[in-house]
Amino acid sequence: MFVRSTMKSIYQCHVATPSQSLKKTLAKLNEKDIQAMPVVDEAGKFLGMISAQTIYKSTFLTGQQQEDFLSNTEVSEIMTHADLFILNNEVFEKTLTTFKDYPILAVVDDNKKFLGIVTRYDVLEQFESVFGMNKSGVRIAFTSEESSGRFAKLADILQHLHANIISITTFDETDKLARRIVLKVDEDVRTDKLKNKLEKAGFRVLDITNA
Incomplete structure (x- = not known):
């Protein structure tokens, strides 16, 4: 079984853009009740991850007023996990060694074009099927x-x-x-x-x- 057969496609995913403000991104995370989102540029290339935890941590460490920091800081300035992806033609089992204590994993093609995500729940669901x-x-x-x-x-x-x-x-x-x-x-x-x-x-x- 390959990753592409179990992933959530790009049309089912919520993503952030690198120039998006943290305020807008945090609002989207809260609205959709999700922990993290892939960061994807205009060409559809995967750049990294942004999470509510990263935003809150950065806000705490900055020393700026919360509203100013969230409004004036772009996602590209604090995004992380640029290497947190897996190729769509990899076998599904490889997701186990690719997750790095993060709730989602980006799925990309050979050119790092973003195709979708795999979540921890998806992995658990597949192993329930295996057993x-x-x-x-x-x-x-x-x-x-x-x-x-x-x-x-x-x-x-x-x-x-x-x-x-x-x-x-x-x-x-x-x-x-x-x-x-x-x-x-x-x-x-x-x-x-x-x-x-x-x-x-x-x-x-x-x-x-x-x-």
Whole structure:
């Protein structure tokens, strides 16, 4: 899955211009009830981020009268995070390592043209989908030794039991020779038979719960 398939497009985004006053920008942030906005120039190029927190902090540090500072200071003077962006053709997982304790992430093309944003909520929503959290079922956690053909064995077991897979995720174990697997299947599967077949195939079942 790529970033472009999950981002909010430019038409759904609120942005600030570099010459916009902080007063106008803060009013927009408050009106739209958002924490931050991308800063985009007239050519559509992404320049950085502006947030209510940055505006308040700058106002406090300036020593000027609040009204004067907000009215006479442009966004370009205090904007931050010019590097807080991701390319639209990147895989979605890369958003996890690109967020820098900021509520949004800009999505751009190879020329840094602004295309949209990804929010923390978007990331959370996608991971809920990865783990099948929006559909009830049976969650089975088990470990498998690193060996070829282990997923073929798992597929054979699930096919034999007519188990419909909702989600499947793997995790690295501390032991490099083993890997944790979390599988979620439909509720109508016979968990006793599934556990028995998994263990006979060499998997170590850790937990089975309804989820």
